[in-house]
Amino acid sequence: MRGLISTAHINPSYKPMPTMTTTVIHKLVVIGVGLIGGSFALALREAGRVQHITGIGRSRENMRRALALGEIDEIADNIESALKDAELVFLAVPVGQTGEIMAQISAYLAPSTIVTDAGSTKQEVVAAARSHLAPHLKNFVPGHPVAGAERSGAGAANADLFRGKNVVLTPLEETSREATQKVTELWEACGARISRMSANRHDEILAAVSHLPHVLAFALMNHVVSAGADGSNDAHDNDLLRFAGSGFRDSTRIAGSSPEMWRDICLGNRKALLNQIDAYQKELTVMREMLSDGDGDALERLFARARNAREHWLKSLPG
Amino acid sequence: MRGLISTAHINPSYKPMPTMTTTVIHKLVVIGVGLIGGSFALALREAGRVQHITGIGRSRENMRRALALGEIDEIADNIESALKDAELVFLAVPVGQTGEIMAQISAYLAPSTIVTDAGSTKQEVVAAARSHLAPHLKNFVPGHPVAGAERSGAGAANADLFRGKNVVLTPLEETSREATQKVTELWEACGARISRMSANRHDEILAAVSHLPHVLAFALMNHVVSAGADGSNDAHDNDLLRFAGSGFRDSTRIAGSSPEMWRDICLGNRKALLNQIDAYQKELTVMREMLSDGDGDALERLFARARNAREHWLKSLPG
Numbered sequence: 001m002r003g004l005i006s007t008a009h010i011n012p013s014y015k016p017m018p019t020m021t022t023t024v025i026h027k028l029v030v031i032g033v034g035l036i037g038g039s040f041a042l043a044l045r046e047a048g049r050v051q052h053i054t055g056i057g058r059s060r061e062n063m064r065r066a067l068a069l070g071e072i073d074e075i076a077d078n079i080e081s082a083l084k085d086a087e088l089v090f091l092a093v094p095v096g097q098t099g100e101i102m103a104q105i106s107a108y109l110a111p112s113t114i115v116t117d118a119g120s121t122k123q124e125v126v127a128a129a130r131s132h133l134a135p136h137l138k139n140f141v142p143g144h145p146v147a148g149a150e151r152s153g154a155g156a157a158n159a160d161l162f163r164g165k166n167v168v169l170t171p172l173e174e175t176s177r178e179a180t181q182k183v184t185e186l187w188e189a190c191g192a193r194i195s196r197m198s199a200n201r202h203d204e205i206l207a208a209v210s211h212l213p214h215v216l217a218f219a220l221m222n223h224v225v226s227a228g229a230d231g232s233n234d235a236h237d238n239d240l241l242r243f244a245g246s247g248f249r250d251s252t253r254i255a256g257s258s259p260e261m262w263r264d265i266c267l268g269n270r271k272a273l274l275n276q277i278d279a280y281q282k283e284l285t286v287m288r289e290m291l292s293d294g295d296g297d298a299l300e301r302l303f304a305r306a307r308n309a310r311e312h313w314l315k316s317l318p319g
Numbered sequence: 320m321r322g323l324i325s326t327a328h329i330n331p332s333y334k335p336m337p338t339m340t341t342t343v344i345h346k347l348v349v350i351g352v353g354l355i356g357g358s359f360a361l362a363l364r365e366a367g368r369v370q371h372i373t374g375i376g377r378s379r380e381n382m383r384r385a386l387a388l389g390e391i392d393e394i395a396d397n398i399e400s401a402l403k404d405a406e407l408v409f410l411a412v413p414v415g416q417t418g419e420i421m422a423q424i425s426a427y428l429a430p431s432t433i434v435t436d437a438g439s440t441k442q443e444v445v446a447a448a449r450s451h452l453a454p455h456l457k458n459f460v461p462g463h464p465v466a467g468a469e470r471s472g473a474g475a476a477n478a479d480l481f482r483g484k485n486v487v488l489t490p491l492e493e494t495s496r497e498a499t500q501k502v503t504e505l506w507e508a509c510g511a512r513i514s515r516m517s518a519n520r521h522d523e524i525l526a527a528v529s530h531l532p533h534v535l536a537f538a539l540m541n542h543v544v545s546a547g548a549d550g551s552n553d554a555h556d557n558d559l560l561r562f563a564g565s566g567f568r569d570s571t572r573i574a575g576s577s578p579e580m581w582r583d584i585c586l587g588n589r590k591a592l593l594n595q596i597d598a599y600q601k602e603l604t605v606m607r608e609m610l611s612d613g614d615g616d617a618l619e620r621l622f623a624r625a626r627n628a629r630e631h632w633l634k635s636l637p638g
Contacts (some may be wrong), residue, residue, distance in 0.1 A: 225624070240527045259623040
């Protein structure tokens with residue numbers, strides 16, 4: 001399960017280009033210097049792959065922290081000057097804001113400037129690029145580092161965030177092989193395992209292993225709150241939660257995620273997520289029927305299948 | 320959220336009896352010296368609440384380990400001699416075996432011997448007691464220490480397992496106040512927070528906060544395996560699992576639980592669990608409809624409600 005092997009697994013036709021030179025970015029512009037943007041900057045700097053990093057962000061305080069932490073070399077005064085001579089632009093903003101940002105930067109992008117992003121859903125980002133970056137698609141490389149974390153903001157960034165993590169790139173037909181190769185090299189320099197696939201396939205996969213589990217966790221938390229003896233929203237007065245243990249805590253951990261971010265992700269990947277919810281409901285209904293029939297053997301087989309698959313999966317993880 | 324306060328919350332009529340003397344058990348018999356049985360023995364010994372501990376179990380090897388680890392003082396040769404002069408019998412076997420064990424011990428129980436258990440479902444245990452311990456119900460105190468753990472067996476036992484954990488007692492109408500009080504004192508000596516409620520209420524609560532989450536996790540794991548590109552049961556060949564991260568890992572942690580044990584728990588609490596599954600599916604369907612309607616505001620409100628309730632709950636946990 002190393003990067004290119006797993007890539008081959010996804011897309012047998014893909015062969016990495018032999019890398020003659022080491023890519024060093026002279027000017028990197030990070031738009032949104034939070035956990036992801038800041039960590040990308042720190043990792044590239046540590047790998048000696050970048051000379052100058054300009055940061056753009058909404059929160060002045062967060063940008064000052066990013067500067068103090070060495071994640072960026074300067075805070076941009078305005079987009080035009082920030083993008084001047086930029087070799088790579090990294091969009092690390094909530095996926096819901098991607099289109100708006102693209103609209104703001106498109107006029108100032110030099111033809112040679114490569115643009116990549118870190119959005120959690122890709123078909124939506126590709127659609128936004130088609131509407132706002134049309135002349136620039138050959139240098140647009142959609143990407144998604146699959147590296148969540150509870151914490152956010154420049155203060156949470158660290159150079160090792162992407163080490164051993166999956167980064168999925170979903171190049172468009174228009175995207176040049178060179179642009180994709182350069183972004184691939186930079187993510188590899190961050191220690192990530194790179195895969196390439198269609199935006200559609202990415203969204204299907206993430207709907208199953210990330211978006212669905214989040215919805216299930218939000219629903220479980222709300223269900224238990226509603227089922228609480230006094231129907232109170234206050235966990236202090238909830239008989240059920242008083243008896244919830246570590247299993248429940250882990251099952252609902254991702255229900256602590258940002259409601260705003262997950263609203264955008266769910267809406268951004270609505271079709272694939274609806275399919276996943278429907279398929280999951282079917283799976284759950286099968287178990288429900290076995291239970292209703294008192295078919296202990298069938299239940300035990302399904303439980304054992306789940307446990308075995310999980311053990312296989314855990315063994316297959318790197319490190 | 321201290322034991323008796325929370326008990327009062329569950330059963331306002333309950334008042335603890337003033338304890339004049341400290342209960343010391345002269346002979347404790349532990350049937351099933353695994354994680355729960357062994358930890359109960361170690362905790363009572365550490366608290367100076369027991370003089371002699373006899374162990375009964377199927378696996379000779381496990382019993383020798385329990386003896387070597389000081390969890391028991393002797394391995395019983397047979398049930399009759401083991402139960403002779405026993406002051407307390409602690410049943411810590413899988414809930415599916417409880418009835419059978421009760422049938423085996425009933426003939427050898429002295430009228431004064433108190434029997435308690437650690438079964439994860441209580442209505443089933445009460446029913447088993449009514450069929451097999453009929454003459455002995457005044458000294459039978461059904462109990463459930465809500466303290467799961469990945470590991471099992473005598474080797475996993477430790478004296479602090481129950482510290483700060485909930486222990487639910489579900490006395491029968493026939494159960495004497497003295498027997499319930501004695502078992503309460505002993506669990507308090509283990510550092511547990513004691514609650515009393517009906518077996519029915521216990522099963523409803525655990526169905527919501529423990530049994531349902533396990534079923535959901537088993538179903539999620541199986542769903543993702545089935546949805547894997549090649550439909551393979553082998554996680555190594557599963558495109559989806561290759562992109563699963565820490566959120567998925569935590570969401571499915573309890574899918575690593577014992578299939579046999581969870582088959583028994585689900586069957587033992589079938590009615591309440593079916594109700595929970597149905598209510599959960601309704602909750603999930605509400606979210607599905609909001610997503611299908613593209614109602615981002617409603618989704619965000621539900622997500623925020625879940626996150627806030629979880630934060631309240633985490634704050635309310637002891638220590």
